[in-house]
Amino acid sequence: MTRKINLGLIGLGLIGKVHLKNCLGLKTVNVQAVTDVSKKALKFAREMGVKQVFTDYNELLRQPTIDAVIISLPTYLHAPCAISAAENGKHVFLEKPLARNPKEGKEIVSAARRYGVKLMVGYPLRFFSEFEEAKEIMESGVLGDIQTAHAVNIGAGPFFHRAESMIPRPVPEWWLNKELTGGGVLLDLGSHMINLARWFFGEVKSVKAYLGHRFDLDLEDHAVCTLVFESGTVAIVNVGWFSQKATVGIELYGTVGHVQKYYRSPSRAITAIQLILGRTPRFFKPYLKEVSYFINCINEDGRPLLSGGDALKDLEIIAQVYKNQVRLE
């Protein structure tokens, strides 16, 4: 029988707030507590009806009645927080990327195994209707064999806040620190697209990439990777932090047919109006689906498809790219 899962949300940045709004509307979930270092974020949570708020995630993890946590923290905190959550017996939904590097990723995966908790990594693109449809079309056979593919995720990256709020907001400094992020756009958006491509085409045999630095950051702000899959498909992953306009999509070129599916992002004004009116913007829905899926996995004792082990493979591919990169000046 389905029971209500007591949930704790750790981190209330942009995506953390999306999860909070979504979870408060889920009948299978009781949002018991949230934690964030920002008092403003905690005030936001209180106003949304959350009773327990903490500034230290360890306090939240010590709450015995919490069954599971959603971790939406800066990447350098993924490993310590997820491992601590596992040690405290909490199921873990962890925002992508799994960690800064495969070493940390492996530590998270083994902690989840050791303490017998479920670990799911947040890759919402798998829950976008456009990509679900593309996969269905591919699997129906009407495209023949997919010989080549193009996966694109271009946007503003850390400079994103402006688009949603209509006024510029400070970029959190950890975003601009290579040590704290573990990588640039390839880790941030590339992990999305590599994971999506692996969902479509299976495991990767080899990878080559070019990393670019338009803005002279320590981190790459654009990257183009060629992934060769064991299935024979060759996919180009094209990701960037350089554009005010966001584009996310996949193109499949098969021996019989072709299909292009792009996520049509609603305008910022429409998103703002929906939020002001208390409605759920379209942008939130895939995040709602992925958290609902995670809660179902807990209730039905299923293994999440987007497991830590799956996300670790993405990290290993990215680590290989960083090791053998060709840097464009």
Next chain:
Amino acid sequence: MTLLSLIGLVECKERQVDSIKKAIREALELIDYSFPEAENIVIKPNMCYYWDYSTGQTTDPIFVAALIELLREETSSNVKISMVESDASAMKCKYAFRYLGYERLARKYGVELINLSEAESEPTKVKVGNESFKFMIPKVIKDADLRVNLPKMKYMSFTKISCALKNIFGCNPYPKKFKYHSRLNEAIVALNKVMPFKLCVLDGIMASGSGTVKLGLVMASLDPVAMDTAAAEIMGVNPKSVGHIMLAEKEGLGETSFKVRGADLDYFKRGYPRKSITEKALLLGYRLACALGLDKRLI
């Protein structure tokens, strides 16, 4: 006829130092500008957040490079030039200087790049209308014998437009600039009073409005009020509805009446990507939501 109200307009669509330098020179000749003897020049480009020149929202480093070459040709090859900007609520100079290409520019041309929020400054008091302000004035600006304002023209939610007068708001070293938002028009005018930048050269080659276009505009004036009035007209905004323009005129910083020399103002009016009625309505709705406190629901 007075020099203060002249506006020089030149079309320049090539993003190359030599072409831009030629256009700036022409625009300055159109307003009868003579370079003074100078040993210490300050340039204030417009850096806003971390979007580079291609968006039309920040002054192009190549435009600044063209001006630096011109200044050295017309004053002295040894003249000391400083480019200045200050930290803001959402922008830190340590990142903006690098991401927007100003660190490279400074290295290439041997000019100083100064974060005013970290520079030596001294307090001053100023009154505009009934509002009193106390600002820290950076020594580098106070001591300069020529100050050049290199604004962009763009829409801005709080002040309707941003151009020459608003660019000087960025000379206030205090980083938490939202503190002034309740009396922004007065603060803009006050800063222009205590730090007058008479020479204004607008980089309108890439222009940001409702979207971005290559407008190819170089505009020069010795009057920031006249420049802002001309910019407002190009952008389809009634200058009389722009609080800081009218206040600046009242405070004697310049005149809203001006005479255009060079290219046709209407040509640039036609090319500028003006806001549609829908966009204006959405902005009005957003302002209304903010006034009612509903913007707290945004994430």
